[in-house]
Amino acid sequence: MSEHSLTVSSAEADLNNVAFTTRLEDFVNWGRKNSLWPLPFGTACCAIEYMATVGSHYDISRFGAEVVRFSPRQADCLLVLGTVVEKMGPILKQIYDQMLEPKWVIAVGVCASSGGFYRAYHVMQGIDNIIPVDVYVPGCPPTPEGIIYGMLKLQEKITKGGIVRARDRHKIAR
Amino acid sequence: MQETDIKLLANILPNLPENIQSEILSVEEFRGETTLSIRKESIRRVVEFLKNDPSFRFDVMMDLFAMDYMKHVTPQTERFAVVYYLVSLLQTRRLRLKVFLSEEDPSVDSIHDLYKAANWFEREAFDLYGIKFNGHPNLTRILCHSDFEGHPLRKDYPSDKYQRLKNAMPSEGL
Numbered sequence: 106m107s108e109h110s111l112t113v114s115s116a117e118a119d120l121n122n123v124a125f126t127t128r129l130e131d132f133v134n135w136g137r138k139n140s141l142w143p144l145p146f147g148t149a150c151c152a153i154e155y156m157a158t159v160g161s162h163y164d165i166s167r168f169g170a171e172v173v174r175f176s177p178r179q180a181d182c183l184l185v186l187g188t189v190v191e192k193m194g195p196i197l198k199q200i201y202d203q204m205l206e207p208k209w210v211i212a213v214g215v216c217a218s219s220g221g222f223y224r225a226y227h228v229m230q231g232i233d234n235i236i237p238v239d240v241y242v243p244g245c246p247p248t249p250e251g252i253i254y255g256m257l258k259l260q261e262k263i264t265k266g267g268i269v270r271a272r273d274r275h276k277i278a279r
Numbered sequence: 280m281q282e283t284d285i286k287l288l289a290n291i292l293p294n295l296p297e298n299i300q301s302e303i304l305s306v307e308e309f310r311g312e313t314t315l316s317i318r319k320e321s322i323r324r325v326v327e328f329l330k331n332d333p334s335f336r337f338d339v340m341m342d343l344f345a346m347d348y349m350k351h352v353t354p355q356t357e358r359f360a361v362v363y364y365l366v367s368l369l370q371t372r373r374l375r376l377k378v379f380l381s382e383e384d385p386s387v388d389s390i391h392d393l394y395k396a397a398n399w400f401e402r403e404a405f406d407l408y409g410i411k412f413n414g415h416p417n418l419t420r421i422l423c424h425s426d427f428e429g430h431p432l433r434k435d436y437p438s439d440k441y442q443r444l445k446n447a448m449p450s451e452g453l
Contacts, residue, residue: 191444192424224439226431227423 130267137181137207138263141170141256144180144204146197149187151214151246158249168256177203182259183236188216190227194235201236209239209263211255214246221245280305288315292335292374299328314375322363322378323388329365329374330393337365337374340390343400345408349434358382361410363390386411407432 145155158165165171174180177200189197201210212232215221218241220230232238239262242255280288284306288295291306291313302321307314317325329337341364348355357379365374378387389412391398401412402421409430412418420427424444429436 191442192422194444224441226427226436226440226442228441230441 131264134263134266138260139169140172141168141182141209141259142172142174142180143170143182143184144174144177144200145184145186146200147184147186148189148193149214149216149246151186151217154246154249155184155186155213155252158252163249163253165253165256168253168260170256177201178205180204181208183208183210184213185210185217185232186213188221188223189229189232191229192227194229197232198235209259210236211240211242211259212238213242213252213255214244216245218243294334296328299325312373312375314377316377316379319378319380319387322361322376323390323393325376326363326365326390327393335367336369337367339366339368340364340394340396340400341366341373343390343397343404345404345410345432347408347432347434355379359385359408359410361387361404380410385409386413388413389415391415406430409433 145152147155157163159171159173170182177183181204183201183204185197201208210232212218216223216228217232218238220228222245224230229235240255240259242251244251247255280300280303284303285300287306287308288300288303291308302318302325304316304318307316326337329335343361343363346360346362348358348360359380359382361378361380363376363378365376366372367374380387385408387410389397389401391401391412391414398415398417399421401410401415402418404410405412405415405418406420406422407430423431424442426444426446427442431440
């Protein structure tokens, strides 16, 4: 078969065997959602459940989020695991501010989400009073399955979100 | 002290000198735990004696805390009490001392120089109950944040009254 007899349609078919096309946004988000670097802000029993989630039995590395970092500069997913009192609020805010864009926040457990059963003088009634939250995981404490489900929900959210508007998305009033 | 209290005291703590016995208002024995109610003015002298006397040697202060007897099931003539938990390693026994304080003047002498541990415990009792400890070197809040008003563990503090921290540490310039 000569070179000239190759039709346009068959060339396209050959290309599809080695590459596929997508949008840049989708490609970047695919990379981001499968390599989340979490920063655990553990203050209560939810942090113990998170340890089980990272451990070999539940193994969060199956979802690409096992590289736990304790520096906000190296993380992009803040996990607030436990009770946050009003006095600790500024510290949590500072850690969030130190994280680089793009960044996401998961409130794990009812204490971080709404104050939980601590409706009293000391506990902040949900960390969304001071920082934006992407996913709330209910439970007291949530099971490791619950935390994994929260991670998957965050991955879903990242897939659907844009990449340029990430900074705007986090602008909330305080 | 009543006649029964004097007999009880002679059984539990024999050889207590007369000038210390005269400061004891009542003695209570419940399931092997002894509670002495002490005159407010002389608590420092009694604690000092119990700590330093070679036959008693209550050399550890386990705990120091305040109580609010408002709406209590066993009503007392005074509203507040400060409770001291002493341990003697020599006698291997515990002793509880109690000082009742009036609502108008909830103040008592500090024992921070007798037991170093008392320093922060007294600050805690001041923070949560508003008890004044005369002679304390730094009687400031230890648990509640700097903007907090009132004393949250007093029984007339509303159980769901939450106070925001307004003048938080700034997080700019990171």
